[in-house]
Amino acid sequence: MPDRRRRPVDLDVDPDTTQPTVADLWFDPVCPWAWITSRWLVEVQRVRPVTARWHVMSLPILNAGREHTPRYQKLMNSSQQALRLLTAAAQHAETAGQDPSATLGQLYTELGTRFHRDNKPLDTATYTQALQAAGLPLDLLGARDSSDYDDAARRSHEAGIGLVGDKVGTPIISVAGAAFFGPVLTPIPGGEAAGRLWDAICLLSATDGFFELKRTRTRKPAFD
Template sequence: MTADAQDREDVQFWFDPLCPWAWITSRWMHEVEKVRPVRTEWKIMSLAYLNLVQHEGKGLNEEYLERMARAWGPVRICAAAAADAGPGILGPLYTAIGTRFHNQGRREDPAVLTEALQEAGLPEWLVDAAETDEFDEAIKKSHHEAFDQVGLDVGTPVLRIRGKALFGPVITPAPKGEAAGELWDGLVLVSKADGFFELKRSRDRAPSFE
């Protein structure tokens, strides 16, 4: 089966740039778009908001709390970019940030966000948004669009397929080609079932960005 350029189905995908699992799933969605008539609409959520505000930091150790405090920066820049250039910029900007954070292992490199803005054709001054709360309401609005549906006992990625929001799939590495399409077909199938909530098993490997 090949994807027709016309009559594509819009699917919403919520991400936080910091999450390696969401990154892998996002690369799978790029593969799905090649073999199924699907178009991904990229949307932001915030792990910092989810963990520090909605969950009030409960059950998190000091290291993770510090990581979440730093997590505001990248998603704020994404929100600022969407306000400046429109929501269509989120896909290219996410790719630029995620490639550096995850594939290149540069999550602690302060140059990453400026480089990503440059690659996405955005003004470098947007990097200053990382240090302000100017765009936090926009982040929360997008976040709630997903999590008011899917619930607070999950994280990212969240996909909305035909109006139904689901957490996942969490997978590594990202399937490619027809294997990506087959996983998509299965996800669409289970999402149709009224009252479907969860399929899960324990993770037994680290994220692979191949």
Template sequence: MATESTNTVTLWFDVSCPFCWVTSRWMKEVEKVRDVQVNWVPMSLSVLNEGRDLDPGYMEKMKANWGPARVFAAVATQEPEKIDALYTTLGTLIHNNGEGGKAGFGAYDALILQALEETGLDSSYFDAANTEDWDSQLRAFHQQAMNEVGNDVGTPVIKLGSTAFFGPVLTRIPRGEEAGELFDAAVRLARYPYFFEIKRSRTESPQFD
């Protein structure tokens, strides 16, 4: 059953992140069973990890992630109503189709072009992928999330009403009414001003079916 009032949710995402993808698909399920309006905003793991002393292989993946994030920054600025559809299209190509984890600048170029075409967006948005023209706007979007939750987080960042958290980290996508019930529980925790964190060790990788 849908709730009587509309819940406003903001979800900051990086399309490359599989955990963020699961959380976002949960929210798409929530939209079906609750009166929820989701505001989709890009953030960037490449920005987050800039200058950090991390595994070289991981940092090569961060180079690849610049391209999609820059394109999302451009679309979010010029056609924000298309962000949801573009995220769904490109995220499906990356995660459900097993095209994630790419390394090196430009690694997602072909997928970006395919997603823009399938979403009905102008191919000129692709120009943002391999330039710094939209980096300031991407950093501004990213900083919105950091201002909400602090710097010791990753993706996703979700804001439920007036309170934001990193997560929730899910490895499977809740469906139907169960998705709604988990959302209700998350909203209730968010309303308690002294709740900050729940965490345990993960025992499986994300699954998207």
């Protein structure tokens, strides 16, 4: 069993004399809320000494065994294809001696910008544009229909879920020994507002025995 005990985050250190804090984020590529959280984390990196590391998780695995509407099942199929491509891109980078997390984050940015922000379908044209923009070979397109990448995606998913338990969704963040689902927010905070939210979340997540703070969502995801 993973050690889920929360360890304190030192918020009183001088950021100019310390190494950046690593924030691991697990995302499903088709989840709009995970996309917003990921763009917030990108913004946090600009205003706080934080470095993001990117990992995939899977809504199809989370929703296995449940009945879906045809529309949602189509989305789950798209998720699986995107997860395979992202996993293949990370493996390609590792084989080439490059940072697989950086490659994963870059391709996720290119895919998400087109799918979430620009409302383009996850079709061959969109995947092709994303791969080209990320500087990745187009022969990775074949990964979408290959189950060869499913085990690696599942291992990544289980690593994230193992930190927080199976009663949550995507995204998951782990920082300084504390892991949590979320934050779920809209619109995307920018600048110092993003940094202040980060500070607050680090403080809350490091508090022993703190589990949940929630209210009903009253807005749709906004990607601006």
